Amino acid sequence: MISANRNIRRLLRYRNSLCKMQELGFETVYSYNLGRETGVSPEQVRKDFSQFGIKGNKKGGYNINELLITIREIFRKDELQKVIVVGVGNIGNAILQYKGFQKNMIEIVASFDIDPTKYKKKKLPVPVYSLDKLPKFVVEHKINTAIMTVPERVAQDVADLLIEAGIKGIMNFAPTVLKVPPHIHIVNICIGHELESLIYHSLQMGNNGRGKGS
Amino acid sequence: MISANRNIRRLLRYRNSLCKMQELGFETVYSYNLGRETGVSPEQVRKDFSQFGIKGNKKGGYNINELLITIREIFRKDELQKVIVVGVGNIGNAILQYKGFQKNMIEIVASFDIDPTKYKKKKLPVPVYSLDKLPKFVVEHKINTAIMTVPERVAQDVADLLIEAGIKGIMNFAPTVLKVPPHIHIVNICIGHELESLIYHSLQMGNNGRGKGS
DNA sequence: AAATTAATGTTACACTTTTCACAATAAAGA
């Protein structure tokens, strides 16, 4: 079977680099080019492609255009993927403002919050609704995926609500491990932990402060 | 040696759960409790602890207070870690507003942007400086870690600037693989890719839309 | 005090992912 996780992530990185290369006018790419650009070994690049049935030319490398088409097919970029945001706080806001999703056939179609003062919020590209309206909206608009940017303390409850409404994938920004049925997909993004982990590794590495002082 | 990456991340999750348990008045915890809360197997919990030299009691489990102290020691929570944010756009803003770092001995002490209109920005808890001021600031305040929330197209240049200034760890929100010397630590957070990956897996899983229609 | 029990701590196994080595092959050159 295909579907690992790592491959998928790398595929997205490849796509990024490939787009840039295409813009620069390149037509073909070698595994070691793409590897260098994406921080992946050439063997890994070839293996990933091979795994997804992508063929190159024995001496001419891979055709960038074909690669991009195939990658888009893998990610089903023929249909627009509709996503909602739940929790219009700092991060929720930032995500709503972000313009980069559209080009990858993803559209944030609505947002939800408990706080009524948010409902009138202008300057947002999508409406903010009450949480009550969520279940109906999800069903009617056939939403599968939600970005959840709510306070930690309500994260589990909101997740339950989302799943009950029929959501299949949740991107969770709260530093909580959500308890969900096995068929639900969760991606946890915990900026705080990432930062602490980074600091930890930087400290490990050696001279904390500059120079050898202190 | 200790220092894997996965362990560290799990340790942070443990800490989260342990704090909650402590607030609820618990004094000890068993590996399977903590495992259940954090989505980790009990064996893994024990192994992680063992790896960091944390000892439990043969029948009474682990002492929550000791655990927390040890974990804090591992992460060097005796000293405040100062961090800067570079790029005060949507996400940069959100991160600057976020209040949760303080409790883990992390403080965002300043932010930087090229856009002069940002410098006067009130409602931010830290000042926004010109990028010119960055090198001196980093040296004077002994900053090791930066959160980089700049547009993709300038990400590499800003990273170079940061490293030149003496930054050892960068949290990068642009979907680019930064080319950096080996002693520099990078954490990439690419919300777009995470979202696409999530959608991919959700689609794989089965009935895209609700019911069996279409 | 001895036996039982319920947990930890650790060693061995299994699985996953990456790297390595090299076979296969199409293009380029002689």
Place this chain on the structure above:
DNA sequence: TCTTTATTGTGAAAAGTGTAACATTAATTT
């Protein structure tokens, strides 16, 4: 056309990570 060459494609080895089994031990019970 034959040889060389530069690249892909892949099977095997290695490294990394998680799981399972079990040995160990301190508290509890008898």
